[in-house]
Amino acid sequence: MSATNTADTSTGDKSRPAGRRAAADKVSKTPTEVLLHGRKSDTPLEIIRYTQEGFDLSDVREMLEISALYMASGLVERITGKSVRTVQRLTKETATVRLNQQQSTVAFQYAQTLEHAINVFGSQPLAEDWLKKPCKYLDGNIPLLLIDNALGYLVVEGYLTRIEHGVYQ
Numbered sequence: 001m002s003a004t005n006t007a008d009t010s011t012g013d014k015s016r017p018a019g020r021r022a023a024a025d026k027v028s029k030t031p032t033e034v035l036l037h038g039r040k041s042d043t044p045l046e047i048i049r050y051t052q053e054g055f056d057l058s059d060v061r062e063m064l065e066i067s068a069l070y071m072a073s074g075l076v077e078r079i080t081g082k083s084v085r086t087v088q089r090l091t092k093e094t095a096t097v098r099l100n101q102q103q104s105t106v107a108f109q110y111a112q113t114l115e116h117a118i119n120v121f122g123s124q125p126l127a128e129d130w131l132k133k134p135c136k137y138l139d140g141n142i143p144l145l146l147i148d149n150a151l152g153y154l155v156v157e158g159y160l161t162r163i164e165h166g167v168y169q
Helices: 003-008 019-030 030-037 044-053 057-065 068-072 075-080 084-092 101-121 124-132 150-164
Strands: none
Touching: 003 057, 003 124, 019 101, 030 101, 044 101, 057 068, 057 101, 068 124, 075 084, 075 101, 084 101, 101 124
């Protein structure tokens, strides 16, 4: 590879099209960082306060765009409980659309689980692959389909923690 080609692939490259630079910048943020918009998240009480305020629909959509699996799975509809058409209409409104507390909590659960799975499996493709396949430990359930339920989320997170510590079936 020539020296000029090497320079073109560096992270500070300005020769890449703006869309590709933006996509690369988006990937560098974790799902919870995108969802929280840089706000502090040191304690669970802060997260509770943010979910009570409600996340912006645009932030939730941006968080979901980090993952090809999340986009293909129609999670924005699962999170909001609204049809595809209604969500499209809401995103076109000029006023900020905020999710309610329950919807915001579910959005955070998806962000947190994807981030945890990436940390456990070492890469996003491996994490997404695990999230979409039936899991023996979860009685054959697909982890992705359990996350929007509070108890399902706890079970999936608990299992990820067990995998992380090497204590799994």
